[in-house]
Every structure is written in C-alpha cells, then in structure tokens.
Amino acid sequence: MKPRLRFAPSPTGYVHIGGLRTALYNYLYARQQEGTYLLRIEDTDQTRLVEDAIEGIIKSLTWAGVMHDEGPVLNEAKDAIVEKGEFGPYIQSNRLEIYKKHALDLVESGHAYYCFCSKERLEAVREKQKAEGETPKYDGHCKTLTVEEIKIKLEAGEDHVIRLKLPTDRVIEFTDAIKGHVSVNTNDLDDQVLMKTDGFPTYHMAVVVDDHYMGITHVVRGDEWLISTPKHVYTYEAFGWEAPEFVHLPVILSHTKKKLSKREGSVAVEDFRQKGYLPEALINYIALVGWSPEDGQEIMSMSEMIEKFSFERVSKSSGVFDLDKLNWMNNHYIKNTDLDVLTELCKPYLIESGFATEKNFSERYTELKRIVEVLRERFDKLEDIKSYYTFFTRTDVEIEDDEAREIVKMEHVPEIMNLFVQKMMQSENFDADAVKGILKEIQKETGHKGKNLFMPVRVAITGQVHGPDIAIVTEILGKELTKERIEFCLAHHCS
Helix, strand or coil: CCCEEEECCCCCCCCEHHHHHHHHHHHHHHHHCCCEEEECECCCCHHHCCCCHHHHHHHHHHHHCCCCCEEEEECCCCCCEEEECCCCCCEHHHCHHHHHHHHHHHHHHCCEEEECCCHHHHHHHHHHHHHCCCCCCCCCHHHHCCHHHHHHHHHCCCCCEEEECCCCCCEEEEEECCCEEEEEEHHHCCCCEEECCCCCECHHHHHHHHHHHCCCCEEEEEHHHHHHHHHHHHHHHHHCCCCCEEEEECCEECCCCCECCHHHCCCEHHHHHHHCCCHHHHHHHHHCCCECCCCCCCCCCHHHHHHHCCHHHECCCCEECCHHHHHHHHHHHHHHCCHHHHHHHHHHHHHHHCCCCCCCCCCCHHHHHHHHHHHCCCCCCHHHHHHHHHHHHCCCCCCCCHHHHHHHCCCCHHHHHHHHHHHHHHCCCCCHHHHHHHHHHHHHHHCCCCHHHHHHHHHHHHCCCCCCCHHHHHHHHHHHHHHHHHHHHHHHCCC
C-alpha cells in the first residue's frame, strides 16, 4: 500500500508557520513515495471556530504550493467549499455519527465507560491532587458504576461524557521516526475523554477513527502530541486496528528561543504573504527549520526538496526561526524571478505607495518595471519597495551622512554637476546609456574620473553614497527632476 499522509488543522484562525512546516513535510514525503496527501479539518471544538477559517487555510496552503490530493477545496468560482476524494467527509463536524457509533462500541467492549462527574467535582479533584503534590488526572470515580446505575442516569438525561478505560499498570510502547522508542506506564496517564457532553468527539477519539478510515499510514504532527500518543496506540488496539507510523516534529522557536508565537512577531502564513515574501522562498526556508538534506544544499525548488527529503534527517531538537535568514533567501528569489512576473507581484505595493494607480498601472508599466529592476537587489520583501517612493519623487536632496557631505563639498563638484545638467538637457534620447555617455564626456573634458566623478553625481542626485545603478535611477527620474535635484544640491549642500 502506498503511503497516505494528512495535514489536519483546526479552523481556529490562520495557518501558523509551524503548521505550514507540518503540512510541507507530509506533502514532501507523500510526493516522494508516490503516495497521497490529504487535508482534513478538525473542527470538533466548536467553541474556538473562526468564520471563514477553512477558506483561509485552503488559500494559504494553495499559495504556498502545498496542494492536497483529497479534502476540502474551493470550487471554480472560489465562493464555496467542496470536497474531493473517496474517504470523506473530510470535515469532522460532518462525521459525528461515525464517532458516536465507535465510542459506543468501545463502551460495549469494555474499553470505555460513561462518566457523569460535574465540572465542579472534577475541578475539586484536581485541586486536591495538586495540593498533595500529585499529577492532576481523573480519579476513575465513574469507572465502577453498575449497569443499573448507568441506565438510571442515562434515562434521567444526566450530562455525561465517554472516557477511555486504560488498563492498570501496563506499559504502552511505540516507535517514533524522530524520537525513537517511547514507553509509558498507564498509571501515569489519564482516562481520556473520548466524547464530550455536546455530542462532539475530542481530538483523541476523532483522530484515531479518522486516520483509520482514511487509510493514513504516517501520522506526522507536532511533538506536543507525543504525550497523547500512548492513549491513541491503546485506542487502536481496543478497536483491533493497526496503528500507523508516528512522526513527531520538534517545535519551532523564535530568536529568543521561546516557542514561536504572535508575541514574538509574525507567525501567520498570511502575514508573510501580505508583506511580500515569495511562496517559493518561504517554503524553501521553512523546510530547513528542522531538516537538512544530506548534501547541505540550501536553495531548493519544491521538486528538489521532494527528491532529497527524509524523516531520518529531521532534527530531534527544536529549530530556530531566523528572520534574517528568511530575508536573505527571499532576496535571492526576488533577484532571480522573471522581471515581468516580479513587477506584477509588486503591483499592490507600487499602488499603495503612490508610484501608480490601478488606472494608470498599465500605461506606466515600462517605467514601473524599470523601478523594480533597479531596486530588486535591495529589498528583502516586496513591500520594501514602498519605502523608495520619495527616492524617486522628491525634488530636494537629503544628504544621508558625513561621508556624502564631504563628497559634494569637493572643489570640482560644481563644475562637473553644471556640465552634467547642460549635457543632459541637450540629450535627445535620455536613458541609462545616455547618462553613461555623458559621464564619459565629462571625464574626457575635465580629467575627473572614477570615484571623483561618479560619487558626486550619485550623491547630488540621490543624497546617498551607495545605492541602485545611478544611470538607471537618472533615466527613471527624467531630465527635469534630475535637474531640480542637482540645482538643489548645488545651492544647499555644495558650498
């Protein structure tokens, strides 16, 4: 049987960076082994649901290129969620009868029991256990109820849950692909709630039933679920089912070595998308937070990651999310993206900052493409282009530092700048090549060359010692704005 893997998020908001990595690792392994990767929505906690979260999950994963073979998808019109695949429903709230039946089967077989304890009693038990230095867990109060007692309570309509009945003092063992051999004594575990009072299953019930009926061969998830896995292993046994292979991934830490969270900055895939990170860069980077290919390659396409991926090379320890490294990688992808494609991707940021409007974007496309071309080396994410608006529109020149001030105060600067303006205004076809030609002419006529020529021109026009190609910048600015800037600099900074 070919592998079947799943990503099973809860629709409680955005897709977290950690969730994206889990989805990606499932996807890479499934593709490599020519298996199936599916999306399942775990919405059994009805108190935490967020409107349109399922649509958001689908859109984020689709944008990232982690495309599932089965599960909920958006229809062609993108206005409704439909399902594809033969193992549905893939949204748990549509599977309630399945869970109810199987929970009752466990009660019938003696592997589960009804619990009628109130929230107040459970809280009191926990507080007493804490006070006595014990690990808080259910005390088994309802485990010994007789059939008659249970019947009376059920007929009276008393609120109840169904709990897993773990055996006493038994060691449950399993092997995890990353953590290795794991063994836990049932005396250290809780009789887990399987079905809640509202008729919905808990994660621990639904995940076992769904993974079995959806044919999941590898359960790949965050290692916060490792402690619950012995209960899942026992539940598989209670049903007489074969357990899948388990792969528990280490958490992703922030730069402060804490678990990545909103308090530490952006953690939602949608945040990175809106800031202008390219999906190829984010996926490439997130794959390497906890995994590395044998050959040490860093820049990889999706197909290369599929070819090289293995759970054996996933680290046992937590990976650190390094924003600087992500920015470096995103800059690499920006520099290597087709210029027309990149210009279209920059469109919302160019419009937002004032470079263009929705109406005139097409007619100004050539100029805007030139702006993207000259700046692409310099921004880590697409939204950074917004900060260059004044760079291309202001008429005055703000000198950035002492080095720049010293350059424009050199004696020969007025001479070469006046010559530059004169020749520029006489130039018929004014573009980057024309600017280079003008600089060569000034060099011949004045004898000033190298830094003594190029640096003053750059600073007079941009106020900066270092920056984008000055010939292209001047072409974009045009004759009149370049002239205004040079005249401003001569009047305010060169004396």
